[in-house]
Amino acid sequence: MALIFLLASCRSSSKPLPYVNLSQRQALPAIAKTEVLPLRVAVAAIISPQGTVESYSELADYLAKKLGRPAQLIQRRTYAEINSLIAEGEVDIAFVCTGAYVDGQKRFGMELLAAPEIDGKHVYYSELIVALNNPATSMRDLRGAVFAFTDPMSYSGRVYPSYLVQQLDETPETFFNRSFFTYSHDKAILAVAEGVADGAAVDSLVLANSLQKNPELKEKIKVIYRSPPFGIPPVVVPPNMSARQKALLQEALLEMSSNPEGQRILANLGIDRFVTVSDSIYDTARAVVSSLGGIP
Amino acid sequence: MSVLNHTRPFEQKSPAWLTRLWALVGGVSVRTKILGIVLVLTTLLGLGATLQVRAVMERVFISELESRGRSVVSDLATRSTEPILLNDSFALYQLLSETVASHKDLLYAFVINGKGEVLAHTFGDEGFPSALLTLNAPKTPEESGHLLYESNEGRVHDLASPIFDGRAGVVRLGLSESRLNGAVDSVTGQMLFTTLVVGLIGIFAAILLTWLLTQPILELVHTTHRIGQGDLSVRATHWADDEVGALADAFNQMIIDLDNSQQAIAEKEIARGRLLKKLINAQEEERKRIARELHDGVGQSLTSLTVGMKVACQLDDQQAMQAKAEDMRQRAMETLQQVRLLSRQLRPSVLDDLGLNAALELYVTEFSKQYPDISVDLLCEQARPSPVIETALYRIVQEAMTNAARHSGAKTISAVLSRRDDKYLAIIEDDGHGFDVTVARRSGRSVGIYGMAERAEFLGGRLDIESSFKGTTVYLEVPL
Numbered sequence: 001m002a003l004i005f006l007l008a009s010c011r012s013s014s015k016p017l018p019y020v021n022l023s024q025r026q027a028l029p030a031i032a033k034t035e036v037l038p039l040r041v042a043v044a045a046i047i048s049p050q051g052t053v054e055s056y057s058e059l060a061d062y063l064a065k066k067l068g069r070p071a072q073l074i075q076r077r078t079y080a081e082i083n084s085l086i087a088e089g090e091v092d093i094a095f096v097c098t099g100a101y102v103d104g105q106k107r108f109g110m111e112l113l114a115a116p117e118i119d120g121k122h123v124y125y126s127e128l129i130v131a132l133n134n135p136a137t138s139m140r141d142l143r144g145a146v147f148a149f150t151d152p153m154s155y156s157g158r159v160y161p162s163y164l165v166q167q168l169d170e171t172p173e174t175f176f177n178r179s180f181f182t183y184s185h186d187k188a189i190l191a192v193a194e195g196v197a198d199g200a201a202v203d204s205l206v207l208a209n210s211l212q213k214n215p216e217l218k219e220k221i222k223v224i225y226r227s228p229p230f231g232i233p234p235v236v237v238p239p240n241m242s243a244r245q246k247a248l249l250q251e252a253l254l255e256m257s258s259n260p261e262g263q264r265i266l267a268n269l270g271i272d273r274f275v276t277v278s279d280s281i282y283d284t285a286r287a288v289v290s291s292l293g294g295i296p
Numbered sequence: 297m298s299v300l301n302h303t304r305p306f307e308q309k310s311p312a313w314l315t316r317l318w319a320l321v322g323g324v325s326v327r328t329k330i331l332g333i334v335l336v337l338t339t340l341l342g343l344g345a346t347l348q349v350r351a352v353m354e355r356v357f358i359s360e361l362e363s364r365g366r367s368v369v370s371d372l373a374t375r376s377t378e379p380i381l382l383n384d385s386f387a388l389y390q391l392l393s394e395t396v397a398s399h400k401d402l403l404y405a406f407v408i409n410g411k412g413e414v415l416a417h418t419f420g421d422e423g424f425p426s427a428l429l430t431l432n433a434p435k436t437p438e439e440s441g442h443l444l445y446e447s448n449e450g451r452v453h454d455l456a457s458p459i460f461d462g463r464a465g466v467v468r469l470g471l472s473e474s475r476l477n478g479a480v481d482s483v484t485g486q487m488l489f490t491t492l493v494v495g496l497i498g499i500f501a502a503i504l505l506t507w508l509l510t511q512p513i514l515e516l517v518h519t520t521h522r523i524g525q526g527d528l529s530v531r532a533t534h535w536a537d538d539e540v541g542a543l544a545d546a547f548n549q550m551i552i553d554l555d556n557s558q559q560a561i562a563e564k565e566i567a568r569g570r571l572l573k574k575l576i577n578a579q580e581e582e583r584k585r586i587a588r589e590l591h592d593g594v595g596q597s598l599t600s601l602t603v604g605m606k607v608a609c610q611l612d613d614q615q616a617m618q619a620k621a622e623d624m625r626q627r628a629m630e631t632l633q634q635v636r637l638l639s640r641q642l643r644p645s646v647l648d649d650l651g652l653n654a655a656l657e658l659y660v661t662e663f664s665k666q667y668p669d670i671s672v673d674l675l676c677e678q679a680r681p682s683p684v685i686e687t688a689l690y691r692i693v694q695e696a697m698t699n700a701a702r703h704s705g706a707k708t709i710s711a712v713l714s715r716r717d718d719k720y721l722a723i724i725e726d727d728g729h730g731f732d733v734t735v736a737r738r739s740g741r742s743v744g745i746y747g748m749a750e751r752a753e754f755l756g757g758r759l760d761i762e763s764s765f766k767g768t769t770v771y772l773e774v775p776l
Contacts, residue, residue, distance in 0.1 A: 020428060021425070022425050027424075074383065
């Protein structure tokens with residue numbers, strides 16, 4: 001036994017190693033709140049969190065700089081979580097989905113600040129995608145399939161495909177063999193591309209962006225149905241926000257297209273500019289939601 | 297009692313340490329030596345193999361631990377991206393704690409955000425060892441880190457991996473070497489135990505081997521002591537057909553040879569005694585003969601001469617006196633002749649004066665007169681060896697011829713003497729009926745034969761006798 005200790009002691013160590021007593025523990029300091037209140041920019045998980053950071057951190061930084069405050073990009077897994085943050089005034093500005101806006105506007109008066117303009121339009125579509133070799137040509141052909149929804153509150157990814165199923169006098173639960181939530185559009189696209197799901201309905205803007213970034217996706221998926229146009233996912237602010245604050249934020253957004261830095265960021269996001277839009281552009285979406293009896 | 301002279305290796309011209317080592321190694325018994333060799337070899341082999349295996353195991357284990365740690369930390373970094381971006385602290389904590397729970401060597405895992413704040417850790421409620429925060433902090437967030445440190449829980453590999461290219465922070469985890477060290481120590485212990493067992497088996501084997509090796513040797517030693525005490529009937533046991541067996545055989549052969557040679561010495565001793573007795577007798581006989589010769593021959597002649605002179609003195613007649621004187625001169629001449637013969641018989645002066653050849657020729661002439669029925673051929677090379685050799689040769693030829701004449705009934709005797717290189721050879725042959733040489737030598741009757749052999753051996757030579765019913769040959773070889 002003594003020999004073992006002797007042998008154990010001859011484990012070579014060329015230089016003295018630092019020593020840490022792991023049992024000597026302290027309570028961690030609470031994460032300090034910064035003196036200056038940061039500009040809390042919430043982005044609903046239209047695309048994956050990593051994708052959101054890639055796409056929106058520059059925009060958040062830009063807006064914060066314009067307002068002279070540090071930026072804080074806030075993400076949550078679901079649209080509902082973002083909506084509740086907006087309802088409680090926990091965020092200053094949020095990029096939400098059409099479905100979340102329709103729901104939030106109705107529930108707690110979420111306020112429309114601006115909307116992106118792409119090719120002079122303020123609309124987007126819900127596009128039904130399947131694998132390239134899938135013979136399905138419409139939602140009807142996807143009976144008994146595995147379907148990937150994006151977010152429970154997503155208009156293009158959940159509400160509209162549920163509406164299509166409803167038109168077939170079915171519910172998603174009975175119509176599909178199985179369905180699941182991916183909580184972002186790019187993951188739903190991937191789920192179809194990888195064969196995890198037979199079909200999915202996605203945001204046309206996200207799909208266009210994904211196809212542009214990953215052209216090889218065209219070899220894997222195809223669009224078999226495009227919805228009528230709906231109001232584009234808007235930029236919103238919490239209810240009861242001061243008019244001044246709201247005006248500052250709106251101004252910063254709207255004037256982005258008039259300076260090179262703003263233009264570059266907009267170009268990266270695939271947006272021409274931010275414009276003020278009328279709440280009425282979301283009426284068609286509202287009609288679909290109400291025909292489903294609201295967002296579950 | 298002879299003094300035992302031990303000669304040892306390594307005594308001269310050797311370094312002092314070698315001498316000391318040999319004194320130590322040589323001072324113990326063979327059993328101890330073999331035991332020592334077995335123990336030293338077993339221990340060296342066991343320890344060597346253990347150290348080797350231990351070193352290899354440590355290296356392999358550590359490298360495996362590190363590579364596993366790297367794969368776990370990069371997997372954690374990937375999987376913690378979403379919970380961090382989504383501010384899902386519980387999911388992050390769950391991810392960390394599940395990872396730590398499923399990897400036995402993982403001591404801890406924690407995530408630090410870009411501001412150096414700990415977002416989640418697995419140290420539990422008791423707080424966080426803040427010393428870790430300053431340790432292994434990557435210089436740039438994008439960089440993976442690996443740091444080795446000692447802790448109260450043994451040596452720890454701290455691995456760091458950036459999350460989402462460092463934008464979401466850094467995940468760190470600690471891998472303890474203690475479980476692997478435990479495995480290494482356990483294997484080391486088992487190997488040492490095996491070494492111990494093998495060592496014990498080795499000791500038993502060595503004891504058996506030593507017994508097998510030393511037992512015959514010890515028995516040989518015992519046999520030697522018995523022989524030293526004069527017991528030539530003992531024999532060493534032939535244990536096995538190996539070197540020791542060969543030694544025992546050689547030893548036994550030596551005992552047999554020793555026995556034979558002792559018997560030969562005893563026989564020689566007896567013969568020597570007989571010769572001595574005979575010599576003394578012969579001397580007495582010779583004295584008697586000389587006394588008789590002197591008394592009967594020379595004494596009588598001198599007496600008659602004295603009487604004759606007395607008579608001559610009383611004679612008046614010149615002629616008668618002359619005749620008497622002439623008679624006395626004749627008588628004196630005869631006496632002189634007798635004295636000369638006596639002298640020659642005692643010691644042939646011709647040997648000293650004219651050499652071996654002349655002496656032998658003279659002897660052969662007289663021998664022929666004595667034994668007229670035997671024809672003698674003498675062939676003698678012209679040479680003059682030393683007087684000692686000449687005397688010996690003369691006496692040996694004399695004895696051989698006398699023996700042949702007296703005992704063999706030979707008709708012809710030939711004696712050839714020649715010199716070859718540095719030897720003098722003599723061959724005396726007869727055509728008699730021969731005799732049994734061995735029996736004759738042992739019987740004690742053959743003092744003459746023994747005398748011849750003694751003379752030859754005295755000169756460092758050799759005498760061989762071959763005899764059959766066709767005759768006898770005596771070979772003599774004497775170095776010059």
